[in-house]
Amino acid sequence: MSREDRENFLKVLRNVRVPDGYASNISRCVRLKDRTISGLKSHDSHILMQQLLPIALRKSLPDKVVRPLVEISAFFRGICSTKLSQEDMDRLQGDVCITLCKLEQIFPPGVFTSMVHLVVHLVRECRLGGPVQYRWMYPAERSLGNFKNNVRNKAAPEGCIAEGYIATELITFCSRYLNNAPTFHNRPQRNPDGSKGAGTRVTMNRLIMHQIHRYIVFNSEEFHNLRTMHKDALRRSCTRGRITEALIEAQHHEQFCEWYRTPR
Structure with a gap:
């Protein structure tokens, strides 16, 4: 990273606000003057790797470097999820091998120690032991710290x-x-309320309400069948001429909200 990119990366971490109990105050560990991070606890490092790095690195590194780092963060989010299925673990096992190969093309060989290699075996550990939150040591370490x-x-x-x-x-x-x-x-x-101080009252305008509505409609499983029906209806109505999936998707995003309101 250049000096400016490193400062932008640290500024993102300096302005992070997380809910109580989610992590400690990570902003206190950032030293903008020295451009360093110090004093992170083990759980803070976990939150940094799993949640914050994909956001903070987007404008600080080239895209070919950011993509593998985002993929490895997504891998750790996947194995730390509350529910694990065999299909998800098979997908994660294949993805992490490809991601490590991408990282080997970027970083020098000295980075890839035995600890980095152990990432390949984490999926097998989840198969044997189940979800991670029932086995990790963060609560025990926190209790031992209080006893100490x-x-x-x-x-x-x-x-x-x-x-x-x-x-x-x-x-x-x-x-x-x-x-x-x-x-x-x-x-x-x-x-x-996610704010820096006392709770504030927010009035949402029509545009924000429309964006929230569209996000719920296009990302909820309850609307999956309706979205499939609408795409099929678009394909049947566009039999003339050459139609592409990109055009179907564009029309689907533009017309679906009004389509499912119409009685059928």
Whole structure:
């Protein structure tokens, strides 16, 4: 990356706002002055690789470099999904092999260590162990970190952890009866409604409503049969002359919203 591309990449990460509990404040780990990223936790690195890299890299690297990186991010999103089918795992296994071959054409051989090679075997691990969220160690590591913070006397760490755990449970139980006092359970979210501060009232105009409506209609499974019926009707009505699938798709996107409202 050039200096300008690196600054644009870091600015995207600096302006990221995520819901509470989704990840830590990644923007605090970005150093724009030094153009570096430091202090990321393991789960933050996972979120960066899985969700943020495809967005932040689009304008910072050439397309031939971005595409394999986006594909590897999509692979990790696929194996970390809540539901896995045999068809999806077969597709992911084939895609990751091709993606790694693309990466070998871009990066030097020193990048491809044994850890990079292990990516090929992650799909087989999902076949044997099931979905990842039932097996990964992020919740356990977070709990162990909380236990470690309770240690005040290094000569008796187990006792410190036990006393700290009991004290936390007692305080949590008592805070349930404090209606007017701010506690962990009733405090407001850090980013309510996806905004940077207090919630704001937004009035959507007709154009935005139309775009939302079209997005729902063209991306919902409930409309799949209707979309197929409309495309078939377009093909039957365009028997004269030479018709292409591109023209069918264009007419489908233009006319479908009005077509399915019409009684049949």
